[in-house]
Amino acid sequence: MTPSPIAALIAFAVVLSFLRMTCQAEDTVPHLTVGSQEISLSAGYLISVRLTDQHTTKQSGPAVMPSWAMVLTDPIGWRWLRGQLMLGAEIVYIQFQEPQLTHGVGFTPKIKWLFEGTGRLRPYVEFAGGPFYTDLGGQIPEESARFNFILTAGGGLSWFFTPQLSFNVGYRFHHISNAGTRYPNLGLNASLPFGGFSFYF
Amino acid sequence: MNANPSVDRHRLSTLVCCGLILCATTGCSRWIEMTDPSTEMDERTPHIIARDEQVPLIVDRIRTTRNGSPQNPSVETEQRILNSLADIGLFSRLTPGNESVSVSGEKTVRARLLFDEAVDPHAGAAAWKGIIIGASMYLLTPFIPLEYDYTAHLSLELERWDGQIKRYESHSAGTARYHLFGATPIMVDELKGHVTESCLAALASQIANDTVFFSASSAPLSVSGIRSVSVKPRPIRPSASAAIHISAPTPVEP
Numbered sequence: 237m238t239p240s241p242i243a244a245l246i247a248f249a250v251v252l253s254f255l256r257m258t259c260q261a262e263d264t265v266p267h268l269t270v271g272s273q274e275i276s277l278s279a280g281y282l283i284s285v286r287l288t289d290q291h292t293t294k295q296s297g298p299a300v301m302p303s304w305a306m307v308l309t310d311p312i313g314w315r316w317l318r319g320q321l322m323l324g325a326e327i328v329y330i331q332f333q334e335p336q337l338t339h340g341v342g343f344t345p346k347i348k349w350l351f352e353g354t355g356r357l358r359p360y361v362e363f364a365g366g367p368f369y370t371d372l373g374g375q376i377p378e379e380s381a382r383f384n385f386i387l388t389a390g391g392g393l394s395w396f397f398t399p400q401l402s403f404n405v406g407y408r409f410h411h412i413s414n415a416g417t418r419y420p421n422l423g424l425n426a427s428l429p430f431g432g433f434s435f436y437f
Numbered sequence: 438m439n440a441n442p443s444v445d446r447h448r449l450s451t452l453v454c455c456g457l458i459l460c461a462t463t464g465c466s467r468w469i470e471m472t473d474p475s476t477e478m479d480e481r482t483p484h485i486i487a488r489d490e491q492v493p494l495i496v497d498r499i500r501t502t503r504n505g506s507p508q509n510p511s512v513e514t515e516q517r518i519l520n521s522l523a524d525i526g527l528f529s530r531l532t533p534g535n536e537s538v539s540v541s542g543e544k545t546v547r548a549r550l551l552f553d554e555a556v557d558p559h560a561g562a563a564a565w566k567g568i569i570i571g572a573s574m575y576l577l578t579p580f581i582p583l584e585y586d587y588t589a590h591l592s593l594e595l596e597r598w599d600g601q602i603k604r605y606e607s608h609s610a611g612t613a614r615y616h617l618f619g620a621t622p623i624m625v626d627e628l629k630g631h632v633t634e635s636c637l638a639a640l641a642s643q644i645a646n647d648t649v650f651f652s653a654s655s656a657p658l659s660v661s662g663i664r665s666v667s668v669k670p671r672p673i674r675p676s677a678s679a680a681i682h683i684s685a686p687t688p689v690e691p
Contacts, residue, residue: 267623270558270563270585270620270622271620271622271623271624271625272622293609300553306620308560308567308583309558309560309563309564310556310566312561321560321563321567323567323568323570323571323617325571325575343574343641344572345566345571345572345574345575346569366574376471387627417440
């Protein structure tokens with residue numbers, strides 16, 4: 237058997253299991269309470285955003301973000317704003333393929349507002365920030381230091397297959413700079429569309 | 438005299454390890470404080486009832502409200518209340534209202550119960566504290582406790598076979614205090630369990646004090662044996678005055 241039929245078979249199995257899970261509609265509304273935890277793995281592709289004429293670097297590359305979060309509140313708020321607050325932490329790994337192959341890794345506490353949505357489909361917004369080390373620093377005009385900080389803000393949609401498992405898609409805006417500890421410090425900005433899975437327990 | 442760098446390094450690593458262990462242990466702690474500890478259980482004196490003096494208890498209705506709004510009673514809570522009533526030993530058997538088989542001429546006690554619970558997760562405080570903990574890179578976790586309050590209020594109405602009614606009430610409250618890493622859904626269940634148990638124990642204690650009132654020989658069965666109930670429509674709020682669509686039956690062609 238050649239590799240392509242194997243891949244097709246795996247894809248078929250994945251689609252079948254996906255359909256099976258989505259058909260079990262009644263039991264798929266998540267019941268998250270205070271203390272419920274989320275383990276998540278997301279991946280995306282970083283796309284450069286040059287906000288000023290001084291920004292010349294077109295950094296890009298894949299990003300992987302394993303994360304953990306905990307539900308801090310029962311549903312609060314009213315109407316469409318109603319949701320739950322989550323607090324967590326995330327490790328961000330970015331492989332810069334452009335302008336040269338370099339790497340970056342950061343640790344960011346994050347705060348997330350998970351809207352109630354329709355039960356199975358729950359939108360969210362999140363904000364994270366923390367230290368970020370990258371060997372791209374010092375090799376580009378925008379950033380002179382290797383030790384930086386990363387700030388992230390974005391949102392997404394969680395689709396619950398089961399009360400414990402969700403598929404997430406979303407968008408984030410990334411800003412990387414060194415908080416003025418060294419100059420130049422123009423900072424790097426980027427868009428990061430991503431997808432991933434979350435497991436709740 | 439120069440300090441030995443290796444000794445300094447050793448001290449520093451020991452200090453860091455101690456700090457991490459302290460953070461890990463205290464940051465995961467949680468405890469429950471009962472604000473209305475029930476002392477009635479200990480003061481309860483045993484009451485004895487002869488087996489032929491026991492009468493069946495029919496549970497007509499269990500209503501549950503949470504923070505004032507009506508809820509569907511959970512099977513677990515309902516079962517727990519029934520078990521608690523059965524454990525008193527005052528009644529020969531316990532029958533839920535929907536399963537009751539009326540036996541003409543049998544003395545029975547009918548029960549109506551309201552279980553009112555109030556939950557206060559201190560959401561606003563938790564949010565602010567969460568932001569501070571996150572901003573400190575979780576270093577403040579051991580120093581900022583979070584809280585979750587739970588209050589239960591039980592009202593039980595017992596109607597004897599001759600129509601006499603006795604009302605009982607009990608109240609209990611508790612607070613779960615926890616550090617961020619000690620939070621689990623089990624913690625909330627534990628709190629609710631302790632508070633509910635305390636509330637049920639207080640209620641059972643009150644009922645046990647009325648053993649004589651519910652013994653079969655305490656009153657004769659009413660002659661008619663027909664119970665009267667008042668029937669009234671539920672009050673309709675002005676805001677809920679939306680028209681209800683009534684569809685006329687479609688005439689069927691012969």
